Amino acid sequence: MPARALNIPKTIEWVNGRVRLINQLKLPQKLEYIETDRYERVAEAIKKMEIRGAPAIGVAAAFALALAAVKSNAKTYGELLEDLRRAADALRKTRPTAKNLFWAIDRILKKAEELSGRDVNEVREGVLNEALRIAKEDEEANRKIGEYGERFIEDGDVILTICNAGSLATYYYGTALAPIYKAWEDGKKISVIALETRPYLQGARLTAFELKQAGIPVKIATDNAVGFILSRGMVNKAFVGADRITLTGHVVNKIGTYTLAVLAKKHGVPLYVCAPTSTIDPQTPIEKVVIEERPAEEVLFIGGYRIAPEGVGAIYYAFDITPPELVTAIITEKGVAEPPFNKSLPRLLGA
Amino acid sequence: MPARALNIPKTIEWVNGRVRLINQLKLPQKLEYIETDRYERVAEAIKKMEIRGAPAIGVAAAFALALAAVKSNAKTYGELLEDLRRAADALRKTRPTAKNLFWAIDRILKKAEELSGRDVNEVREGVLNEALRIAKEDEEANRKIGEYGERFIEDGDVILTICNAGSLATYYYGTALAPIYKAWEDGKKISVIALETRPYLQGARLTAFELKQAGIPVKIATDNAVGFILSRGMVNKAFVGADRITLTGHVVNKIGTYTLAVLAKKHGVPLYVCAPTSTIDPQTPIEKVVIEERPAEEVLFIGGYRIAPEGVGAIYYAFDITPPELVTAIITEKGVAEPPFNKSLPRLLGA
Numbered sequence: 001m002p003a004r005a006l007n008i009p010k011t012i013e014w015v016n017g018r019v020r021l022i023n024q025l026k027l028p029q030k031l032e033y034i035e036t037d038r039y040e041r042v043a044e045a046i047k048k049m050e051i052r053g054a055p056a057i058g059v060a061a062a063f064a065l066a067l068a069a070v071k072s073n074a075k076t077y078g079e080l081l082e083d084l085r086r087a088a089d090a091l092r093k094t095r096p097t098a099k100n101l102f103w104a105i106d107r108i109l110k111k112a113e114e115l116s117g118r119d120v121n122e123v124r125e126g127v128l129n130e131a132l133r134i135a136k137e138d139e140e141a142n143r144k145i146g147e148y149g150e151r152f153i154e155d156g157d158v159i160l161t162i163c164n165a166g167s168l169a170t171y172y173y174g175t176a177l178a179p180i181y182k183a184w185e186d187g188k189k190i191s192v193i194a195l196e197t198r199p200y201l202q203g204a205r206l207t208a209f210e211l212k213q214a215g216i217p218v219k220i221a222t223d224n225a226v227g228f229i230l231s232r233g234m235v236n237k238a239f240v241g242a243d244r245i246t247l248t249g250h251v252v253n254k255i256g257t258y259t260l261a262v263l264a265k266k267h268g269v270p271l272y273v274c275a276p277t278s279t280i281d282p283q284t285p286i287e288k289v290v291i292e293e294r295p296a297e298e299v300l301f302i303g304g305y306r307i308a309p310e311g312v313g314a315i316y317y318a319f320d321i322t323p324p325e326l327v328t329a330i331i332t333e334k335g336v337a338e339p340p341f342n343k344s345l346p347r348l349l350g351a
Numbered sequence: 352m353p354a355r356a357l358n359i360p361k362t363i364e365w366v367n368g369r370v371r372l373i374n375q376l377k378l379p380q381k382l383e384y385i386e387t388d389r390y391e392r393v394a395e396a397i398k399k400m401e402i403r404g405a406p407a408i409g410v411a412a413a414f415a416l417a418l419a420a421v422k423s424n425a426k427t428y429g430e431l432l433e434d435l436r437r438a439a440d441a442l443r444k445t446r447p448t449a450k451n452l453f454w455a456i457d458r459i460l461k462k463a464e465e466l467s468g469r470d471v472n473e474v475r476e477g478v479l480n481e482a483l484r485i486a487k488e489d490e491e492a493n494r495k496i497g498e499y500g501e502r503f504i505e506d507g508d509v510i511l512t513i514c515n516a517g518s519l520a521t522y523y524y525g526t527a528l529a530p531i532y533k534a535w536e537d538g539k540k541i542s543v544i545a546l547e548t549r550p551y552l553q554g555a556r557l558t559a560f561e562l563k564q565a566g567i568p569v570k571i572a573t574d575n576a577v578g579f580i581l582s583r584g585m586v587n588k589a590f591v592g593a594d595r596i597t598l599t600g601h602v603v604n605k606i607g608t609y610t611l612a613v614l615a616k617k618h619g620v621p622l623y624v625c626a627p628t629s630t631i632d633p634q635t636p637i638e639k640v641v642i643e644e645r646p647a648e649e650v651l652f653i654g655g656y657r658i659a660p661e662g663v664g665a666i667y668y669a670f671d672i673t674p675p676e677l678v679t680a681i682i683t684e685k686g687v688a689e690p691p692f693n694k695s696l697p698r699l700l701g702a
Contacts, residue, residue, distance in 0.1 A: 028660035162575075193666065196650070196658065198549065198573035204651075204659040212660050220659050221666040222549040222650055224513075224574035224607025228642075228671040231609065256575025258582065262614060291579075299547070299573055300555075303656030307547065307555040308571050309379035309563050315544065315572040320579040 003187030008213045011056050011168050012063065014132060017070060019063045023050045024168060028209045037071060039064040039087045046101070047094040053169025054243070055138045055276070058100035061091045062131035065108045069127040072120075080120050084112055084127070097292070103278075104134055135171045141276045141333035142173035149179025149239070149274055149331040155188050158235045160226075160264070162195040163254035164206035165241025165274065176241040176274045177207070179331065184216050191217035193235055197256060198223055199299045199316065226260050230267040238264045242275040242330075249324030249341025250286040255317055261326040270328035277332045280345060292318045354538030359564045362407050362519050363414065365483060368421060370414045374401045375519060379560045388422060390415040390438045397452070398445040404520025405594070406489045406627070409451035412442045413482035416459045420478040423471075431471050435463050435478070448643070454629075455485055486522045492627045492684035493524035500530025500590070500625055500682040506539050509586045511577075511615070513546040514605035515557035516592025516625065527592040527625045528558070530682065535567050542568035544586055548607060549574055550650045550667065577611050581618040589615045593626040593681075600675030600692025601637040606668055612677035621679035628683045631696060643669045 009031060012021040018037045025048065026032040034045055042064035045051050051060050068087035074080035088105045095101055111130040115123045153159070165176035173181060183190055192211055197203035204220045211218040221229060229235060238260060244252040251257065251273050264271045299314035300306060308314065330337040330345065337344035360382060363372040369388045376399065377383040385396055393415035396402050402411050419438035425431035439456045446452055462481040466474045504510070516527035524532060534541055543562055548554035555571045562569040572580060580586060589611060595603040602608065602624050615622045650665035651657060659665065681688040681696070688695035 028663075029657065195575070196549070198547070198575060201658050208659045208663045212663055219664045219666050220650065222574065222606065224546070224549060224577075224610055225666060225668065225671075226575075227610030227613055228606060228668055229666065231671075234666075255573065255579060259575055259578030259610060259614060262578055262617060263610060266613060299571065302653045303658075305654030305656065306380065307552050307654075308559045312379075312559045312563055313570045315570050315576060315580065315585075317576065317579055320576075320582075 146182035497529035497533035
């Protein structure tokens with residue numbers, strides 16, 4: 001039994017036939033929920049980024065399809081499947097590049113197809129249970145990451161992180177923050193420095209929010225302070241998430257991770273990358289990974305405030321690439337991979 | 352004669368017995384001037400940071416004392432000196448840690464004291480001329496930095512910079528931006544990437560503004576993109592300013608400079624530090640340099656928008672330290688110092 005109970009609000013929940021999710025656009029000012037029994041409203045929440053983070057979006061899509069099934073007036077299996085497919089089409093359009101979104105939708109549709117010809121209520125129940133299973137599996141994987149990752153955290157550690165690979169990005173418990181939550185539950189004395197993570201400020205807005213909710217001491221810092229913080233020995237571990245990991249151990253993650261990684265290496269601070277094995281891409285070589293460029297406007301405005309003169313553009317790559325020689329270990333729900341990653345990662349995936 | 356004429360607005364000017372200065376708090380939204388014949392209004396502008404940047408503040412204080420002298424009703428030398436000293440006291444309270452402010456005030460008072468017993472109008476004129484000389488010397492030093500620094504800039508260069516060590520921080524022409532302006536005047540094809548420089552966003556707000564006014568192509572980038580930008584070969588030179596340089600060649604400058612310097616070195620991009628020799632501190636060893644910590648609120652709010660939850664603090668060191676092994680050259684109005692700096696800097700100061 002953990003020494004302390006973790007007390008952070010659930011990103012998204014299925015409550016009495018309705019979906020309830022935190023409106024992340026209102027954070028950190030207000031903890032405000034959206035509650036609905038309409039799948040269209042969940043689709044809107046994904047599109048407007050009221051919910052974000054790859055695993056959280058997957059769960060939201062699955063729950064949206066469960067709503068579509070439960071609320072459908074279909075009398076026959078065929079009619080129900082048609083309603084589900086219509087909802088799936090609408091959901092696919094919300095964030096067309098989100099891998100987890102498509103994965104969750106396909107999994108729910110496959111389940112419905114497996115129940116071909118069954119009674120409509122049985123299909124409704126099957127779809128809902130599959131959605132709940134997707135959510136539960138996400139939390140279980142994250143708790144495993146927490147257990148494997150906690151071994152690297154000692155009493156008194158001050159941990160550096162960037163972006164939000166926390167509970168808010170998942171169904172519950174987070175990825176990069178999972179080892180921190182596990183250490184906290186086990187009574188270890190730790191604290192966190194969260195880089196604010198421009199342009200969206202996920203570190204300041206979301207990571208600081210959920211750590212504070214959990215009761216874990218946290219301070220934010222501007223991204224450009226990362227070198228000074230590391231050079232002064234103000235942190236002794238770094239934990240980050242990942243959007244994609246190649247079999248060579250190259251880590252694609254939020255812009256700023258590479259800068260952090262170079263400085264961590266220079267100052268002898270270990271860097272742990274936490275992600276479910278679904279993040280590991282066994283096909284694509286790193287040279288083929290395209291780094292998404294996003295609109296300059298997302299850099300040029302902060303909370304409606306224009307920070308640069310009109311007519312001046314901005315460079316905005318959403319991610320960067322951290323090479324394997326800067327990574328101490330990759331922590332997944334199946335275990336920990338250590339260098340050389342081109343050996344340990346295939347072994348982990350095979351396990 | 353330069354191939355192109357530089358066309359950037361003057362930070363501060365003496366115009367027909369009045370002081371006219373750009374209200375930098377309104378940038379980049381509006382180019383708005385403050386014009387006054389009252390030294391109290393200039394003091395207020397320094398205090399409210401309507402004007403900032405060490406050399407610019409020095410000139411503003413000198414012009415404020417000139418206003419005090421010109422507008423004084425003193426009939427005798429003694430009365431005039433009393434009025435000047437009262438104005439000096441008020442000015443000293445505006446930014447109590449600004450070195451250039453005190454230096455400029457002391458220089459004007461010394462001038463007035465040298466004219467002891469002269470006719471009041473002669474003293475008024477002497478004070479005004481000394482203030483104009485301080486301004487002129489600043490521009491001359493900056494143009495020298497530009498000439499020495501331009502040698503390192505080639506046609507086609509893309510230059511990385513941080514913060515605003517530009518014309519807006521000086522009377523005219525800037526320090527880190529001086530070689531860029533000189534290269535531009537001489538017709539070289541160059542462009543600039545300005546790191547936005549949180550928390551005050553001097554890069555986005557001020558550097559982008561003045562480069563755009565000059566017609567030099569500029570884009571901004573978030574500070575955390577510095578590693579990615581350098582790793583992709585998007586820039587081939589870096590120019591930064593300095594708040595203090597020790598005789599060992601340690602450079603104290605805006606937070607983020609050290610992070611930039613480590614990444615520049617890693618990717619083989621030369622880093623040039625531009626500053627007048629008055630920035631070189633021949634006394635203090637680097638271990639004794641105290642890095643100013645500023646209020647967390649300055650990180651926690653952007654344009655009135657709170658970016659982190661209430662109750663969460665922030666780390667804000669205003670400066671960091673770049674060690675000499677990361678610096679390619681230090682460019683001053685007296686010439687260029689190259690490694691080893693502990694030999695070249697004393698030589699330069701002696702010159």
